[in-house]
Amino acid sequence: MPTQTQTEPLTELRSIPRDQHPISRKGISASALRVLYKLREGGHEAYLVGGAVRDLLVGLQPKDFDIATDATPEQVKALFRNCRLIGRRFRLAHVVFGREIIEVATFRANVDDGSGDRELHEGGRLLRDNVYGSIEDDAIRRDFTANALYYAIEDFSVRDYTGGFEDVQNRVMKLIGDPELRYREDPVRMLRAVRLAAKLDFGIDPGTAAPIPHLAHLLAEAAPARLFEECLKLFLSGHAEASFLGLERHGLLPALFPESAAALAANRSGALRRMLLEGLRNTDARVAAEEPVSPAFLFALLLWPAYCRALMALQAEGVHAAEAQRRAADRVTLHQLGTVALPRRFSLPMQEIWLLQARFPLRQRKRVVRTLSHPRFRAAFDFLVLRQAASDDHADDVAFWQEAQQDPDHAIAAHPPEASAGDDAEGQAPRPRRRRRRRPSAAE
Structure with a gap:
């Protein structure tokens, strides 16, 4: 039976030309540029996407460069000898350049017509999502509008399908689609909202923030190993204090600690x-x-x-x-x-x-x-x-x-x-020493 994660329609495509945004190829990894150009030369659509575009727009230097394409993981692997395919929940291609990994994801669809590979938990949590589609499908499937921006290498424009460019300018994190449904798909999105707002010094859109306190308990469904990794991102990325205050403010601290x-x-x-x-x-x-x-x-x-x-x-x-x-x-x-x-x-x-x-x-x-x-x-x-x-x-x-x-x-x-320092290192009083009994000498 076909499934659908959310139904909010796309806004009209807005293409922001090079002279109206600050992104330059100088700020993009040379390896990422190589992947973009080679995918284009292979006849595929390919865009820099997500956090890298968002960070470049606000003047930050991205640590990772992710690419979205209409090429399947297998087609990406055929183009790059230095490519390996990973993942079950999300099938991805990793193109390896020494220590740098460029992650390449195929456009994913919002609606499963039965021909793809998607699995939902009974509570609405998304367990597997490998249903491929168009760039429009991919944009609306992403979590936050600020992460649904695509940088096109052929004309250096930024393509916006969800109003994300304006949200970045207004410094606000906003979920795409119905917030409660999106959090039920993946409860860790609540932590991501807090973490990204702390990192970028953004606010969280009121509609995006409102469901968090009464859905915080859903974090219990997330894998503890995944929450450990999220904690490292929250507190070891240079914005620990702001992340903690965000967890407090949105009622997530009791769910996490x-x-x-x-x-x-x-x-x-x-x-x-x-x-x-x-x-x-x-x-x-x-x-x-x-x-x-x-x-x-x-x-x-x-x-x-x-x-x-x-x-x-x-x-x-x-x-x-x-x-x-x-x-x-x-x-x-x-x-x-x-x-x-x-x-x-x-x-x-x-x-x-x-x-x-x-x-x-x-x-x-x-x-x-x-x-x-x-x-x-x-x-x-x-x-x-x-x-x-x-x-x-x-x-x-x-x-x-x-x-x-x-x-x-x-x-x-x-x-x-x-005087109280007579206790030993663990706070426990030392035991009295026993005296050895003197053995009688042969003369006694």
Whole structure:
């Protein structure tokens, strides 16, 4: 039976000539230009499309260059020896030039007449979409109007079928078609709306934004591995703070980080939120400076409110401090995995960053040396500095460990251990040593 994803009609085609837009071939990857020209020479339509066109229009340099064509994946592969076909949900051609990959997608149709390959979930989610069509079909099938713009290499014009050129000029993200239906097709579009608005400093069209809060629960249907990748895009692309604020504003934070959202809502002082936002601002600064940011540190930050709340609950039940810390870390990690598939190579260092926080008040020399030698010390110390943004209670610890990294003995002399520092590194009181029984000598 034929299926249709949405029925909003196309606006009249608008062709924006070269003298009315800022896109130049100088801003387009040489590899992408080679693919465009070769497809045209092979008798096919071919356009630069999507985010690259959008970014070039607003003065950004795209990281990726995608191409749309009427050639099937098999026809693309026949033209390029350096091509491989990928994907089941969306069949695509990747043309490889060293480290650069140019993604080439065949125009996809909006309506399945039964001859194509489309599969919908009962809830309306699109599982597979390989029904090919015309450029007009392809334009209306795309998610946002700003992503449905086509740059034509033959006359350097931008072709607009959905009003996207005007939306880019007005700096607004707007879905094509019925927003609720489009979100049900793919719930991750809600995250994409927030992420792209944050990246581009765009607003979200009121009609596009309105359904998000009551459809946020649909993110539970998305694959946790895919949500992990979306989180990296949200928070490690240089606009982490704006992305977080967008998630809050549109009711998506509880769907993505349920326990952290609950902890933030319960934290009346706002200290946890201040720390989190400060950490996200620092992350953006590191990305801007082209410095590395570890996903382990990022998730330690995002899930810290949940960890603090779980720790307080366990301690209120009378669980010993060291055991409560370990159990809280495991509990928060396990619960979050149900939503976002955080790999162990990140979740384990994340937990170490949390657990090391309990060592920082301890200033006995052996423990100081042991903490300094821990492989996660630097990340944990940076995390402690962030905690100071939420509470001045950590100022003395920050000063001590700042000095201890240069001269542990001087730091200990200047900041002697307190009486409570008799606990071991995990907060657990050391066991008393047993005295060996003296064996009687032969003379006795």
